Amino acid sequence: xxxxxxxxxxxxxxxLSAALALALTACFGSSQGGANDNPxxxxxxxxxxxxxxxxxxxxxxxxxxxxxxxxxxxxxxxVGNITDDKINQALRAGGSHAPDVVSSFTTDNVGEFCTSHxxxxxxxxxxxxxxxxxxxxxxxxxxxxxxxxDQCALPLLSDAYGLYYNKAMFKAAGITSPPKTLxxxxxDAVKLTKTSGDTYSQLGFMPLYxxxxxxxxxxxxxxxxxxxxxxxxSNVANDPPLASSYRWQKxxxxxxxxxxxxxxxxxxxxxxxxxxxxxxxGKVAMAIDGEWRFGMxxxxxxxxxxxVAPFPVPDGMADQYGKGYITGTIVGxxxxxxxxxxxxxxxxxxTTDTDAVVNFSNAIRNVPxxxxxxxxxxxxxxxxxxxxxxxxxxxxxxxTPSSPNGGAYQLTLQNLGYAFEKxxxxxxxxxxxxxxxxxxxxxxxxx
Amino acid sequence: xxxxxxxxxxxxxxxxxxxxxxxxxxxxxxxGFTSPVWSGWENWHYVFHDYPFFWxxxxxxxxxxxxxxxxxLVTGLTLGMTVIAVKRGSSTLRTIFYAPYLAPPVAATLAxxxxxxxxxxxxxxILGKLGLPQPGWFNDPAWxxxxxxxxxxxxxxxxMVIFMAALLDVPRELYEAAELDGAGKIRRFRHVTLPxxxxxxxxxxxxxxxxxxxxxxxxxxAGQVASGQIGGSGQQVEPGYPDGSTLTLPQLVYNLGFQRFxxxxxxxxxxxLFVLSMFFATLLMRRGxxxxxSHE
Numbered sequence: 001x002x003x004x005x006x007x008x009x010x011x012x013x014x015x016l017s018a019a020l021a022l023a024l025t026a027c028f029g030s031s032q033g034g035a036n037d038n039p040x041x042x043x044x045x046x047x048x049x050x051x052x053x054x055x056x057x058x059x060x061x062x063x064x065x066x067x068x069x070x071x072x073x074x075x076x077x078x079v080g081n082i083t084d085d086k087i088n089q090a091l092r093a094g095g096s097h098a099p100d101v102v103s104s105f106t107t108d109n110v111g112e113f114c115t116s117h118x119x120x121x122x123x124x125x126x127x128x129x130x131x132x133x134x135x136x137x138x139x140x141x142x143x144x145x146x147x148x149x150d151q152c153a154l155p156l157l158s159d160a161y162g163l164y165y166n167k168a169m170f171k172a173a174g175i176t177s178p179p180k181t182l183x184x185x186x187x188d189a190v191k192l193t194k195t196s197g198d199t200y201s202q203l204g205f206m207p208l209y210x211x212x213x214x215x216x217x218x219x220x221x222x223x224x225x226x227x228x229x230x231x232x233x234s235n236v237a238n239d240p241p242l243a244s245s246y247r248w249q250k251x252x253x254x255x256x257x258x259x260x261x262x263x264x265x266x267x268x269x270x271x272x273x274x275x276x277x278x279x280x281x282g283k284v285a286m287a288i289d290g291e292w293r294f295g296m297x298x299x300x301x302x303x304x305x306x307x308v309a310p311f312p313v314p315d316g317m318a319d320q321y322g323k324g325y326i327t328g329t330i331v332g333x334x335x336x337x338x339x340x341x342x343x344x345x346x347x348x349x350x351t352t353d354t355d356a357v358v359n360f361s362n363a364i365r366n367v368p369x370x371x372x373x374x375x376x377x378x379x380x381x382x383x384x385x386x387x388x389x390x391x392x393x394x395x396x397x398x399x400t401p402s403s404p405n406g407g408a409y410q411l412t413l414q415n416l417g418y419a420f421e422k423x424x425x426x427x428x429x430x431x432x433x434x435x436x437x438x439x440x441x442x443x444x445x446x447x
Numbered sequence: 448x449x450x451x452x453x454x455x456x457x458x459x460x461x462x463x464x465x466x467x468x469x470x471x472x473x474x475x476x477x478x479g480f481t482s483p484v485w486s487g488w489e490n491w492h493y494v495f496h497d498y499p500f501f502w503x504x505x506x507x508x509x510x511x512x513x514x515x516x517x518x519x520l521v522t523g524l525t526l527g528m529t530v531i532a533v534k535r536g537s538s539t540l541r542t543i544f545y546a547p548y549l550a551p552p553v554a555a556t557l558a559x560x561x562x563x564x565x566x567x568x569x570x571x572x573i574l575g576k577l578g579l580p581q582p583g584w585f586n587d588p589a590w591x592x593x594x595x596x597x598x599x600x601x602x603x604x605x606x607m608v609i610f611m612a613a614l615l616d617v618p619r620e621l622y623e624a625a626e627l628d629g630a631g632k633i634r635r636f637r638h639v640t641l642p643x644x645x646x647x648x649x650x651x652x653x654x655x656x657x658x659x660x661x662x663x664x665x666x667x668x669a670g671q672v673a674s675g676q677i678g679g680s681g682q683q684v685e686p687g688y689p690d691g692s693t694l695t696l697p698q699l700v701y702n703l704g705f706q707r708f709x710x711x712x713x714x715x716x717x718x719x720l721f722v723l724s725m726f727f728a729t730l731l732m733r734r735g736x737x738x739x740x741s742h743e
Contacts, residue, residue, distance in 0.1 A: 084706075085705060085706070088479075088705060088706070088708070089705070091480070092479040092480060112478075112707070112708050115478075116478045116479070116480040116481065116708055117480060117481070118480050210674055210675055210676065210685075210688075211675075212675060212676075263586070264565065264566060265566070266566075266675070267564055267565045267566035267567070267583075267586055268566035268567050269566075269675065271675075272675060335480075405707050405708075405709070406706065406707055406708075408707060411685075411686075412499075414685065415685070418685065418690070438497075438499060441493075441497045442497075445489075445490075445493045445497070445709065445712065446707070446708075446709060
């Protein structure tokens with residue numbers, strides 16, 4: 001019955017590798033663009049973005065319409081709901097259907113975009129247009145849109161992280177104001193926690209790193225860590241603020257009942273982006289989250305009686321209360337674009353025109369990303385929103401820096417956090433030493 | 448030669464060229480944007496020595512090859528024999544057992560993560576009421592692979608149908624002769640059914656191994672959904688949640704090649720997958736008769 005064993009073996013064994021090899025080689029090669037186009041010529045540029053909700057799509061389209069009124073010769077073809085993986089592939093492939101202008105929700109890929117030159121350096125364009133980046137954009141936004149001096153992206157609205165707290169639960173627990181330091185925060189979290197058997201009927205705060213936005217980077221921002229040395233080497237093994245962040249979180253896990261109990265409770269949480277978000281349904285009394293959450297709460301049928309405040313800071317840094325983690329959407333020009341001058345006119349409008357930034361910010365309730373827009377009286381004056389505006393304006397607010405291999409270093413640090421919070425690793429310094437070595441090895445591999 | 452040229456062209460274009468290119472790229476630094484630069488054994492050293500996810504992913508992949516493929520085969524054969532043996536309601540049973548195979552992998556995985564949620568899922572709720580232990584399933588590194596195996600077994604309808612067709616093809620006179628010789632059910636299965644099904648079992652094993660080497664969607668979706676993370680700035684999605692227990696080699700190929708722009712290292716893992724596939728296919732083709740019996 002087995003007449004062609006050799007052939008069968010080859011076909012069976014080779015099928016997978018053929019598929020993988022094809023997948024890996026399909027993207028071999030790329031095309032070159034340039035900035036030699038006439039920005040005054042009648043031209044259509046393609047703009048890829050990730051917004052998909054009807055109000056968001058309408059808001060970006062409204063911004064595009066306003067741009068086209070100012071630049072009637074430049075037409076923008078917007079393509080929404082684009083993921084980062086699609087962006088990466090299109091930037092490699094180039095071609096007539098590839099985007100000229102690309103925006104991404106994550107800042108983590110900026111280092112890759114800069115070092116690979118997938119995005120063009122915008123510094124010459126800004127210089128030509130007389131834009132001073134340091135006076136136009138806040139420091140964190142500039143930091144996460146460049147790598148090693150290559151400003152290959154610009155911020156297109158931002159996100160600021162703060163503390164959401166349940167006012168009714170605070171009142172019931174006798175807490176009169178939101179905590180400002182982490183020791184106050186820990187005490188409040190314990191006071192707000194009610195156990196029920198081996199679980200909780202109410203949890204003050206979910207400190208586990210898997211608890212949605214309670215990630216290491218978001219917590220660590222309150223300690224102002226320095227992730228890299230000036231020569232680009234990992235600094236995590238020698239950075240006391242980062243170690244303090246790990247230790248504070250671990251201590252809070254213990255105070256609130258330990259990893260196992262908290263993790264079991266975490267599995268009862270509804271989806272982060274649904275109306276069953278644990279803060280919105282009262283499963284937790286406090287949460288760290290971005291400015292978008294208050295809009296989601298207001299748009300939902302959630303009855304949660306909430307307020308927002310900056311996330312507390314370490315006791316020794318009380319004078320820095322008001323800061324927070326900053327991130328946001330980035331936008332760049334594909335190096336494969338043949339219409340880079342026209343694309344720059346659009347990027348310049350999106351990122352630096354105060355009216356455009358303010359209107360877009362008000363429409364989708366994200367924090368503006370220029371100093372002028374942050375100070376604009378036309379911004380939404382909702383008290384919750386204004387809290388996040390102040391966090392974004394705070395000079396001590398910070399972000400996670402770009403890296404040539406994207407978020408790989410954050411993943412290494414996060415994995416250390418998972419192991420440390422559950423007690424799998426007890427020697428934090430040894431863990432940080434190993435993490436630093438791994439981060440340097442990964443970066444060397446990427447260069 | 449002219450007769451063979453279409454096959455030669457297809458094989459050359461879609462198999463040999465990509466294979467050689469993959470092997471070559473594994474020795475280069477290549478980000479997909481600029482031309483590949485020769486880097487010798489650097490990628491190989493990185494993957495085998497410095498990349499922390501490689502060995503856990505390899506162990507997981509081999510675990511799935513051994514456990515998941517075997518259990519799917521045994522379950523498919525058992526269900527096929529059961530459905531054939533049933534006198535009434537055979538077609539209903541066939542439909543019930545086959546239907547899950549038609550469910551899209553993402554939807555099926557989401558449903559399993561919901562059903563097996565340790566905090567709110569109905570399975571643990573029932574286990575709790577029965578006084579039985581309630582595993583953490585997709586949230587527990589000790590149970591995540593068994594949970595994925597359960598999902599794979601749930602969708603075993605494809606193998607069941609293949610085995611049913613093969614079982615119906617076993618000559619009745621062989622069973623009658625064995626029965627006359629005094630063979631009981633177990634001996635008839637051992638000496639008549641199994642040898643007759645040998646090519647089908649071999650097919651199921653080889654295609655199962657190859658499919659498991661490509662195991663990507665279910666572990667990725669289960670890990671991400673159970674972890675509750677979708678990723679974003681300052682919040683990386685943990686690969687293979689929980690504790691890397693659902694990480695498989697194809698996930699690394701995608702992550703390195705398409706998310707970290709490190710196509711050279713991704714090609715190293717693709718080559719490892721190729722070698723493993725060849726190894727298992729050769730082993731099963733050459734040594735299959737040892738544990739399946741031979742009737743040649």
